[in-house]
Amino acid sequence: MNLPYSDNLNIGYLSRLFDRNRVSNCYKYFWMLAILNKISVEKTSFTYNELLDEMIVHAWYMVTEFNLKLGPCNTTDNLEEVVRYISTEYKLTSTVEEGKLHEFLTTTENARIDKYKEKLIVNVPYCLQSPFYPAIKSPGKSKIAEINRQKHLLYYFMDFQKLGTRVEVNGEWAEYLIRNKEILKDWVNYNLIGYLQDRNPSVPGIADKLAKPKKRNLTKVTDYWNLLIELDPSIRDIYGKINLSKEKISIDHFVPWQFVAHDELWNLSPTTKTINSSKGNKLPRWEEYYEPLALLEYKAYRICDDNPVAKAKFEECAKYHINNMDVRNSLYAEGLDDGQFPERLGNILKPVYESAKLCGFQEWYRAGKSDI
Secondary structure (H helix, E strand, O other), X not given: OOOOOOOOOOHHHHHOOOOHHHOOOOHHHHHHHHHHHHOOOOOXXXXXXXXXXXXXXXXXXXXXXXXXXXXXXXXXOHHHHHHHHHHHHHOOOOOOOHHHHHHHHHHOOOHHHHHHHHHHOOOHHHHOOOOOOOOOOOOOHHHHHHHHOOOOOOEEEEXXXXXXXXXXXXXXXXXXXXXXXXXXXXXXXXXXXXXXXXXXXXXXXXXXXXXXXXXXOOHHHHHHHHHHHHHOOOOEOOOOOOEOOOOOEEEEEOOOHHHHOOOOHHHEEEEEHHHHHHHOOOEEOHHHHHHHHHHHHHHHHHHHHHOHHHHHHHHHHHHHHOOOHHHHHHHOOOOOOOOHHHHHHHHHHHHHHHHHHHOOOOEEOEEOOEEO
């Protein structure tokens, strides 16, 4: 991905910030994103604390909702750790509003949070700029003056006092960052996605897990299943065997959305709101629930095969909720029998299910009226 050109700046230095041989953890990505999020014509100077709070906010959703690993295997990642600590200690959910999370971070005094922050600033404020000044490392206060004498750095250090240390973005670079802010954010996120894919090899859809979606829309899926239930009032949900003809249905993701981050039709089935809420982001026990799911999906397949109205509703839904042509051509091919369809669905769903299990998603089953 090429960065915007500048007549008076060496963009080559900037473009090397995230070279793989320069990156050993996630901190550089989040530090740079924090600068881009905070910088404006009115504000080009920030304390370490301000940038660290921005890093925590940016990492929040991907860690608390999707359980993404931010650091190398078997190592402690301080950004991931501080997010998990705050979420657990203060019972803040994955969907907490960014404004409220910022307010919490700026008003809460907690020595353990400060300790995490102090670990985060040991290297990243300095190492990020190594393409501009190869000699820069974690310098301590004694070498700040030497660093600040270098020309064309991205930013300089002011008021050196732990978390209160202030960075001032170089005027030339500030203008460039502000003018190209959105392009540069996309560039950082592009590199962050590659980094996270390496750290989370079994997790699909990393690009969809960086931030909270504005809104998920399952209206077409709900309309599709409501029509099928109207055409066949015997349809029951797969978990409680509850007849759905008199229920307001809720659409369930068999493998949790928190893992797949998509609304593909083959992973969706109708249930009740109560059951869907109790299942939450857990994996339904495969041995208990895959066969009922496959039979229900096959019943829907047959209804659509026999009924032109249902077929039209399926096609309308498929435009938005079947996005892989290999799946479309295999699972929804004409003339499948009750052996072929479950086998093909299993071939699609089982690897995704097993990957979610490996990533720590817990199993769930419904025993009578109690959920386990």
